[in-house]
Amino acid sequence: MxxxxxxxxxxxxxxxxxxxxxxxxxxxxxxxxxxxxxxxxxxxxxxxxxxxxxxxxxxxxxxxxxxxxxxxxxxxxxxxxxxxxxxxxxxxxxxxxxxxxxxxxxxxxxxxxxxxxxxxxxxxxxxxxxxxxxxxxxxxxxxxxxxxxxxxxxxxxxxxxxxxxxxxxxxxxxxxxxxxxxxxxxxxxxxxxxxxxxxxxxxxxxxxxxxxxxxxxxxxxxxxxxxxxxxxxxxxxxxxxxxxxxxxxxxxxxxxxxxNPTASAPTKAGKDSLGAFARFPATPTGAVAARTLIYWMRDPRYAQSLITVPLIPVLLFFYSSTTDSPALLNATGPIVALLLALSIYADISYDNTAFALHLQTGVRGTADRLGRVIALAIFAVPLTVALTVGTVWFSNTWSALAGLLGISFGLLLSGFAVSSVISGRFALAVPLPGESPFKSRPGGNMTLMLTSFATWGILTLLVLPETILAVIGFITGDAIWGWASLLVGLALGAGLLVVGVRWGGAILDRRGPDLLAQLQAQK
Amino acid sequence: MVDAHRPALEIQGLTKRFGEKVAVNELQLVVPTGSFYGLVGPNGAGKTTTLSMATGLMRPDSGEIRIHGVNVWESLVEAKRLVGVLSDGVRLFDRLTGAQLVTYAGLLSGMTRDVVAERTADLLALLDLDTAGGTLVVDYSAGMTKKIALACALVHAPSLLVLDEPFESVDPVSSANIRDILDGFVRSGGTVIVSSHAMDLVQRMCDHVAIIAQGRVLAAGTTEEVRAGSTLEDRFVDLVGGRRHGEGPAWLRTSSDSAS
Known part of the structure; x- marks a missing residue:
């Protein structure tokens, strides 16, 4: 035996x-x-x-x-x-x-x-x-x-x-x-x-x-x-x-x-309340946003990205004080923006076959894409702005604020765009619903890693204009460069976001069933 | 809005391959409007694949599918408005509560908030889920999960309901309640297609039936025609084959005392 x-x-x-x-x-x-x-x-x-x-x-x-x-x-x-x-x-x-x-x-x-x-x-x-x-x-x-x-x-x-x-x-x-x-x-x-x-x-x-x-x-x-x-x-x-x-x-x-084999007690989630569904507009886009926001709070795979956010300033504060370079702390805003914006690049893969509901109801691809971005933006934008302003206040480098905001907004908006396209196109090997957020899927690490590298690479290219402007501003100390960076970051980012949501939506409309078939193969 | 003279579902020459394996092979099927249609077949016969393609969830290799005359793969959104789907083996957004999930399905279909709220409450009551409306779906039992998925399929008031294994792991009382709902749905002019392994149930419940094996329809028509005087189960076994005769190996009989 x-x-x-x-x-x-x-x-x-x-x-x-x-x-x-x-x-x-x-x-x-x-x-x-x-x-x-x-x-x-x-x-x-x-x-x-x-x-x-x-x-x-x-x-x-x-x-x-x-x-x-x-x-x-x-x-x-x-x-x-x-x-x-x-x-x-x-x-x-x-x-x-x-x-x-x-x-x-x-x-x-x-x-x-x-x-x-x-x-x-x-x-x-x-x-x-x-x-x-x-x-x-x-x-x-x-x-x-x-x-x-x-x-x-x-x-x-x-x-x-x-x-x-x-x-x-x-x-x-x-x-x-x-x-x-x-x-x-x-x-x-x-x-x-x-x-x-x-x-x-x-x-x-x-x-x-x-x-x-x-x-x-x-x-x-x-x-x-x-x-x-x-x-x-x-x-x-x-x-x-x-x-x-x-x-x-x-x-x-x-x-x-x-x-006593394991069994879990059911959880009541408030008195039959509809939660976020009652507060968002009653449209497909609003419904997707409400659903995604609920998932940000209830699904540990999403919560994992949220938990890292408050730790970033702590880490950077530590390193900036040990290396004696207070400006390092200012990177908090852009880094948090980057992490948050790319946190939804595997969104549909996280849904797994539950995504079939979106196909069954015939919701339009752009509504799906936009809803997910809105849910994220609701807390990502204020959080990024608050952290950027907060760190600048702490390190007393107000002259860098405009440039930093330019990079942060650029990363956020362009990141939303990239995520919208990637998550609508690729079924990635992420942990399944209910699995531990740290579980890696057999054989999936390679593709997942390649996709993340590609995503980061593309995003780096897309935010190059505002980043260059901001860096020139940091070096010369001339305020005009920082404001230019903020302007470019907002305008270019917004433009890219529109393109990303439309493109990702079109891909989803065209390839929805194929994506579902790939997700089904994963479960 | 729906032409009663056109079939609710019309499938012609439907084929789907997975690599070498032909899952659905030149399948033909006509489901008349207002019928309660049973789809039976052994495991791996292609029932789920056929239903997935018919409801726009899986792209066919070839063939044509029409729902009330609407070509499914040419006008996907229009076709989907007409169908309510309960898929077997598909996850749900199970971190939502039951009420939230049905609301979500309704809002995605483009309905207004008031209509969604009213129908969600009706459906939860109808399916004995009103006390579980605030519980996360992930904590539901298998039968409750089936019922909430059925509620999602019904919420936008489709004219054709496609249900893959709707009675699996549902308790007898809920199962009877679901049958009443479906009967009422058919009486009011709707069409229901169910796939099931439970022959008795299909024979009692459905007025039409098709037997599918190896991706093809072996027999189709009214239940009376298909079972041809015999029971549906016997006809099924005759057509599909593979029935074994005998009592199994000797050691499996408890009277045998070779307890090694």
Whole structure:
């Protein structure tokens, strides 16, 4: 039975690869990259055998702790990493609970992440080759450490299905992870500064981690090598106890997950109110705008673009203060304009086959295009203007305002135009409705990337006139250039928008059914 | 506004290929105005493909389709005004509430706000969805989702209703209610085309029926003609073939005690 489930796992992996040549190629590249990294880790560990024991201990304990933490925390934010052996899918088979526990553990160890972790963990023995006893202990500890990773991550998966299975919870979870990811740069810089200030911060950290569940097992060989057998013993006990506790937590949680398949409670969206539909004009264009605006609030795939907006000024403020160039902050307006304007370039792909309703009702292509742009413009325009004026006020560079507004409006309006054409023409491989916004579709990354590059390239060309005018203004300090840029940005952008909406609408009228067929092939 | 002497739907020489596979092969079908027309066929027979092409959702390779005399692929918008569609296997804008979704469909069809509001309320009540009008469609059950999709198909008062698998996963009470609505629709001069696997249902409900297999019509006419004294199910199995006789392998019988 255990062998069965493990084989099932590899079979699913292999069949997934066979589905698309591009995905296969990408996987091989990914595997080579991973192997390269792994090789570096192994070489690094061998290198550690030539440095003082204390330094080797510090690095191995911190690295090991980070690995355990990664295993345990990742499943919390990224759902469906390993669906092959998801308890809910195995619930229908008559498999005894204990067999399932063993099978899930083994298949976890033999997964790609499991194999990589195992090799790296075993390689820690190489760091201690000058101390045979410690090296031997490292092999045993590696096994326990890998088990801790796998069991810990499984336990967290099983436990988390208990805490929140609702749609809302799932969606909120995927979005929350974005914030630290975007702020990663400042966080790392901040952390390194903190570490530099505290010279002996890392050894202290390693010492503390050695007595915690995540780091204990990795500290054992080091302490054996250093001759601290007593401390090694305590650390080993902590590690064993950790593994036992994790198992004890996992077993009932898995049983619970098997007996209570996930189900989500329905959400009431206000008292039968029509929301935005009541406030927009009762025309097809107004209806599309109302629908799109509701989706901006309710669909995490849209909300994802919104969440990044407030983080842009934070990021730029950080970089402008560390590099001591206040003008960097002024880029906020144009960058937000760019992101927002291009956020709808896969709009119909986001609709997926729900777009059939637009075809069935015979709504005109221009109405469809215009409605989507209006919904976005309602908050994108005020937001962009507010951020541009706000940053100029903050950096006290009022002379740049007109030029910055010129670029921002140019990007917004021309971006709407480009998005209207692209989303009416191409079915892009985006996450399906209801899927995590971060899920990438098999084989679709290549086309998606090419399309985004093309989109950005075209948009860059289209906003060249107002950008050049504004830049001349920034350099010469002559106000007239800035005003010229604003004028050109507004006029050229508006002209392009009309062309984009008409063109995109015409494409949609002509190719609607073909687009639907492409979307249908994706689902 | 609709000429009762012209067929509600007229399909001639309709063909659609997906790569090597011929999904619909020179299909001919005439659906008289005012009929309750059943379309039956095995899985993969081309029913959904045919209906998608007939309603302007999929471009045919060749052939001509007319709805009340309007050539569908030459006057798409005009044809679409005449048809209400419930597609099988198509998503809905499910982040809207039920009431919002029906309103959306109505507004897209170009109706005024008051008419849309009135009809939405009527349809939700008619389909026992009035308590669920404020719930997001994504949280609906399969049967409720079918019903809200039906409401979207009905809201612009079409003269031809094309329903792909309308009774799938709908509970018996709602199913009976939907049948009443459709009967009323036909009595008032409208035309209904349903595709279904449920032979009993089609035999009881439809006055006309066509049996489709491998992209062609094997038999078509009034239900009495097609079933020719037998039941529709038996006629279907005769025409389509593929029925297996026997009781299945021995180990599947619970009386057998070879419990290995």
């Amino acid at each position: 255990v062998a069965h489930l493990v084989r099932l796992r590899f079979l699913i992996l292999w069949n997934g690869l066979r589905r698309s040549t591009w995905q296969f190629v990408a996987s091989i590249l990914g595997a080579l990259y991973g192997l390269g990294l792994l090789l570096l880790v192994v070489v690094g560990l061998v290198g550690l055998s030539f440095v003082p024991i204390d330094l080797a201990r510090t690095l191995i304990v911190i690295g090991g702790s980070a690995t355990v933490l990664g295993w345990v925390l990742l499943p919390l934010v990224a759902t469906g990493i390993d669906q092959t052996v998801e308890p809910s899918r195995l619930g229908i088979f008559p498999i005894p609970l204990n067999t399932l526990l063993v099978a899930l553990t083994v298949s976890g160890v033999l997964g790609i992440a499991g194999i990589v972790t195992s090799i790296a963990a075993l390689a820690t023995a190489l760091a201690w080759w000058q101390y045979p006893l410690a090296a031997l202990a490292a092999i045993v500890c590696a096994a326990i450490g890998v088990l801790t990773c796998v069991v810990g991550s499984r336990a967290v998966i099983a436990l988390s299905t208990r805490i929140g299975t609702g749609r809302r919870f799932r969606e909120a979870k995927t979005l929350i992870i974005l914030v630290p990811l975007i702020l990663l740069g400042p966080l790392i810089v901040g952390l390194t500064e903190a570490i530099e200030r505290l010279d002996d911060f890392l050894p202290d950290l390693a010492l503390i981690l050695g007595f915690t569940p995540v780091g204990a097992i990795w500290a054992v060989p080091a302490d054996i090598a250093a001759g601290n057998l007593g401390r090694a013993g305590i650390e080993f006990l902590i590690a064993i106890a950790t593994l036992a506790v994790l198992f004890a937590l996992w077993r009932p949680a898995l049983r619970h997950a098997l007996e």
